[in-house]
Amino acid sequence: MVLPVNIHSNKYYLFLDECGDQNLSNFDPSFPVFTLCGVIMSQAQLDWISNEINALKKEYWGDKKIILHSRDIRKCQNGFEILFDLEVKQSFYNRVNSILKEKMYVIVCCSILKEPYIRQYGRLNDVYGLSLSYIMERTVFYLDSLMKENIHLTTTVECRGKKEDRSLLDYYNKVCDRGTYWVTSERIKNYFKEFELKKKSDDLIGLQVADLVAYPITRYVLDERAVNLAYDIIKDNIYQKEGKLYGMKVFPNK
Secondary structure (H helix, E strand, O other): OOOOOOOOOOOEEEEEEEOOOOOOOOOOOOOOOEEHHHHHEHHHHHHHHHHHHHHHHHHOOOOOOOOOHHHHHHHHHOOOOOHHHHHHHHHHHHHHHHHHHOOOOOOEEEEEHHHHHHHHHHHOOOOHHHHHHHHHHHHHHHHHHHOOOOOOEEEEEEEEOHHHHHHHHHHHHHHHOOOOOOHHHHHHHHEEEEEEEEHHHHOOOOHHHHHHHHHHHHHHHHHOOOOOOHHHHHHEEOOOOOEEEEEEEEEEEO
């Protein structure tokens, strides 16, 4: 593995994606969880993983534009029908896993278990804001650990619609302005410089990586004992501190 020459760049990205929905009033009892997942990459890491994934896309789809989306891959739909061929599917999964197992990104994520959350806090609470607050806080801790000066972080989220996009920006600004219990507003603003909303058609590799890792993390949260090979591939990329998973929050605690 060879990283681009700008490995010491102070440009970093936080890509965010969701698994499940924020609805506490009417949700699928077979999937009672909401996960907000962030992946942090330096510019050099983003360049490397983008090159690898774009090469994978060209290998399997040629010049056809394809967006990696976890649900479409699992369902073999919306361009992923080639995965009905089991040999192609196995080869494709092996290639994806070989990329995602590399230490080219760091995961910070928060999962809300809806049923115990409702019992403890009710249905009117803000699960997205809570999750985002945790992720931004742990992102600060991770960037602090790099001991670099003048890090410039861009937070990138996929567009959802005018109302939803406005809410996302409001959540982000509130955390920046108020800080969290552990991190002051000043510390957050020291890193969080930009917030951008991008369309799926923009084909941002960082958002696709966030999507690919969010689902296996959510399945792990729902049942730690179940076979979860995709989680086993990515688990070492979850932010760790002193040998403990420091970038994965399950709320309320099990």
